Amino acid sequence: xxxxxxxxxxxxxxxxxxxxxxxxDIGWTVFSYLLAGMAAYGAIxxxxxxxxxxxxxxxxxxxxxxxxSIGFIIYRYGGQGAMTRPSSRGNAKGDDR
Amino acid sequence: MTGxxxxxxxxxCHIFSGCGFPAPGLQDxxxxxxxxxxxxxxxxxxxxxxxxxxxxxxxxxxxxxxPKLVPRGMQNLGELAILAVRDQILRxxxxxxxxxxxxxxxxLFFFIYIMNVMExxxxxxxxxTSRIGFVWPLVFIVYFLYLYLxxxxxxxxxxxxxxxxxxxxxxxxxxxVPVELLRFFVFQPFTLGVxxxxxxxxxxxxxxxxxxxxxxxxxxxxxxxxxAGSFALxxxxxxxxxxxxxxxxxxxxxxxATYIASSVEPAH
Numbered sequence: 001x002x003x004x005x006x007x008x009x010x011x012x013x014x015x016x017x018x019x020x021x022x023x024x025d026i027g028w029t030v031f032s033y034l035l036a037g038m039a040a041y042g043a044i045x046x047x048x049x050x051x052x053x054x055x056x057x058x059x060x061x062x063x064x065x066x067x068x069s070i071g072f073i074i075y076r077y078g079g080q081g082a083m084t085r086p087s088s089r090g091n092a093k094g095d096d097r
Numbered sequence: 098m099t100g101x102x103x104x105x106x107x108x109x110c111h112i113f114s115g116c117g118f119p120a121p122g123l124q125d126x127x128x129x130x131x132x133x134x135x136x137x138x139x140x141x142x143x144x145x146x147x148x149x150x151x152x153x154x155x156x157x158x159x160x161x162x163x164p165k166l167v168p169r170g171m172q173n174l175g176e177l178a179i180l181a182v183r184d185q186i187l188r189x190x191x192x193x194x195x196x197x198x199x200x201x202x203x204x205l206f207f208f209i210y211i212m213n214v215m216e217x218x219x220x221x222x223x224x225x226t227s228r229i230g231f232v233w234p235l236v237f238i239v240y241f242l243y244l245y246l247x248x249x250x251x252x253x254x255x256x257x258x259x260x261x262x263x264x265x266x267x268x269x270x271x272x273x274v275p276v277e278l279l280r281f282f283v284f285q286p287f288t289l290g291v292x293x294x295x296x297x298x299x300x301x302x303x304x305x306x307x308x309x310x311x312x313x314x315x316x317x318x319x320x321x322x323x324x325a326g327s328f329a330l331x332x333x334x335x336x337x338x339x340x341x342x343x344x345x346x347x348x349x350x351x352x353x354a355t356y357i358a359s360s361v362e363p364a365h
Contacts, residue, residue, distance in 0.1 A: 017189035025355040032288055036280035068272060076262055
């Protein structure tokens with residue numbers, strides 16, 4: 001009985017550690033996406049704006065980049081909350097001890 | 098020693114004595130060379146970095162020079178340290194098959210932790226990682242390994258293709274390429290390094306501000322109350338930093354483990 005409880009506690013600890021690592025990774029990846037989207041399309045907007053003499057294209061490019069990043073983050077990580085719930089964690093990586 | 102501290106200590110600079118508060122700033126992170134070899138200046142942060150490396154090497158060498166089946170003394174402590182990194186950092190990301198990266202992650206974690214914790218040790222009292230020049234080489238090592246493992250396991254083209262998840266329509270793919278490239282090669286390593294540097298820099302600055310202010314506000318007047326408040330905050334920041342030093346080493350190493358995992362297995 002107690003060994004069953006120990007195994008369940010160990011599994012819970014493992015699941016918590018996995019969730020923590022996954023959360024850290026996703027959190028900082030999302031932050032990087034937001035910065036990268038703004039920088040990439042801000043730069044493209046700035047270059048086009050410089051060529052056509054419309055300085056407004058720089059902030060517009062940044063906003064477009066931000067929108068692309070947010071859209072992609074929702075596409076890629078939108079369902080992550082449901083995936084990381086303990087009940088659906090059975091085959092998660094790292095559980096192969 | 099930096100200008101602020103010595104000015105305060107030697108000049109008896111206190112509130113209501115006509116002496117302005119010498120606020121700490123970037124100058125507190127600049128050190129006079131301990132000695133110079135030609136144009137190369139050897140400074141205190143360099144000495145502390147070497148000391149941190151020696152502490153890690155000597156600790157694990159002493160712990161495991163003659164390992165016993167039933168661990169005792171230092172070996173107990175060493176095993177505890179290794180198991181903590183394995184169970185809390187490595188296995189949640191890489192699973193059992195990632196155990197070959199354990200020596201790298203253990204070294205990385207403890208090297209960063211010892212460099213961070215030097216902020217709280219009297220006389221040393223400077224976090225090496227608050228100088229960003231000490232952080233970039235670590236980021237470079239991690240990123241080199243990340244790229245190398247990715248190319249080795251997935252091939253150069255497969256690695257680049259796997260940056261964008263499968264199932265994305267072709268036009269979206271083209272829109273995402275600049276974002277992905279910039280994220281992967283610029284912002285991800287940038288945030289990895291700057292987070293560690295920024296936290297340790299800010300922590301050291303806060304500690305310096307409240308410690309200096311406690312001394313500066315000390316006078317036989319209402320300043321005594323201010324000094325007590327500042328001292329209480331210095332203690333609070335000190336306790337907070339004991340957590341931050343550990344947490345930053347943990348975050349850096351955990352992210353390294355997840356990067357390695359994503360290189361070894363593209364679907365991660």
